[in-house]
Amino acid sequence: DIQMTQSPSSLSASIGDRIIITCQANQDISHYLNWYQQRPGKAPKVLIYDASELETGVPSRFSASGSGTDFTFTISSLQPEDFATYYCQHYTNLPPRVIFGGGTKVET
Amino acid sequence: EVRLVESGGGLVQPGRSLRLSCGASGFVFDNHAMHWVRQAPGKGLEWVAGISWNGRKIGYVDSVKGRFTISRDNTKNSLYLQMNSLRVEDTALYYCVKDSDGYNYQYFDYWGQGILVTVSS
Numbered sequence: 001d002i003q004m005t006q007s008p009s010s011l012s013a014s015i016g017d018r019i020i021i022t023c024q025a026n027q028d029i030s031h032y033l034n035w036y037q038q039r040p041g042k043a044p045k046v047l048i049y050d051a052s053e054l055e056t057g058v059p060s061r062f063s064a065s066g067s068g069t070d071f072t073f074t075i076s077s078l079q080p081e082d083f084a085t086y087y088c089q090h091y092t093n094l095p096p097r098v099i100f101g102g103g104t105k106v107e108t
Numbered sequence: 109e110v111r112l113v114e115s116g117g118g119l120v121q122p123g124r125s126l127r128l129s130c131g132a133s134g135f136v137f138d139n140h141a142m143h144w145v146r147q148a149p150g151k152g153l154e155w156v157a158g159i160s161w162n163g164r165k166i167g168y169v170d171s172v173k174g175r176f177t178i179s180r181d182n183t184k185n186s187l188y189l190q191m192n193s194l195r196v197e198d199t200a201l202y203y204c205v206k207d208s209d210g211y212n213y214q215y216f217d218y219w220g221q222g223i224l225v226t227v228s229s
Contacts, residue, residue, distance in 0.1 A: 034215040036153075043203060043219035044153065055217070087153055091213045096167030098143070098155035098213055 002027055006088050006101030013106055019075040021104045023088035028068050032091050035064055035073045038103075039084045047086075048073065075106075083107060110134040112204045112220035119226045120194055130187040130204030130220060138182035141165070141207035143216065144189045146200035146225075156202070157189065161210040172198075194227045201225075 003026045013019055023033065031051040036044040046055050048064040051071060061076045075082055088101035116128040128144070143158040157168045157178035166178060177190040187204055204220040207213060 036216070038153075043221060044216070045219075046215050046217055049208070049215040055215075085152075089153075089155075089215075091215070093165070093212045096158055096160075096165050096213055097169075098158060098167075100153040100155060103152040 002029065002090060002092070002097075002099055004088060004090055004099050004101040006104055008104060009102060010105040010107065012108065013078050014108070015078055015080060017075075017078045019078055019082075019106060021073040021086055021088075023066075023071040023073070023101050025069045025071075025090060029090050029092070031067050033066070033071050034089045034091070035062075036087045036089060037082075037084045038087065039081075044087065078106070110206065110218045112206060112218060114202065114204045114220045114223035117202065117223035117225045119228065121229050122194060122196055122227055124194055125190070125192045126194060126225060128189040128191065128202055128204075128223060128225070132185045132187065132204075132206070135206065135218075137185040138162075139210050141209055141211065141213060142180060142187045143205040143207060143213075144178060144187075145203045145205050145216070145219075146198075147203070147222070148197075148200040151200075154200075158207070158213055159187070160212075165211060167213070191225070194225075196227050199225060199227045 005024045035048040038044040064073045085105045111133045144156040175193045201222040203222045205216045206218040208217045
């Protein structure tokens, strides 16, 4: 079974900081990886799909890269509204399955 | 505007059943795969089940296989989750989620606000 390991599980940061979160798969998952943001008390929101594609309307300070087993998610300059929990998500269609990483909480 | 509105949650005893519903509007429902995702209190996200636009591609997380059934009624723009033999560990906020694709699973572009299911004696 595919396992997704996200790190760190939490981090402390300040406004303007560059933030990097990693997600590692235990086998090759090509580019089938998405990134979500979940603010407290809210539903998640997609930021990046297919490893590096920025969803429409998402600010350009968010970016991501990677393929195969190793992926990174970056916030270039942290803004006040970016304090949230971020999740990576792998999807596959053979068999149909979706797996989330454990999440990374970005806090002050 | 895309809207996903869940209903049917509540408090239920272990071993009992519950059926969640999700009413969709603001998009062509039968053009999109749909999913249920849950989040236990204070925990991360867990995908529960997904269904393609035509109901022919269905997937479940291992922990609910044989107990939960996902279905959809495209004539009613509705998604369902029949949950049987409920366990305490099924306690969570359940989200109805729209996929960006129709047949395949890709990414989740719209989420409902969630409905709470509490399994307790």
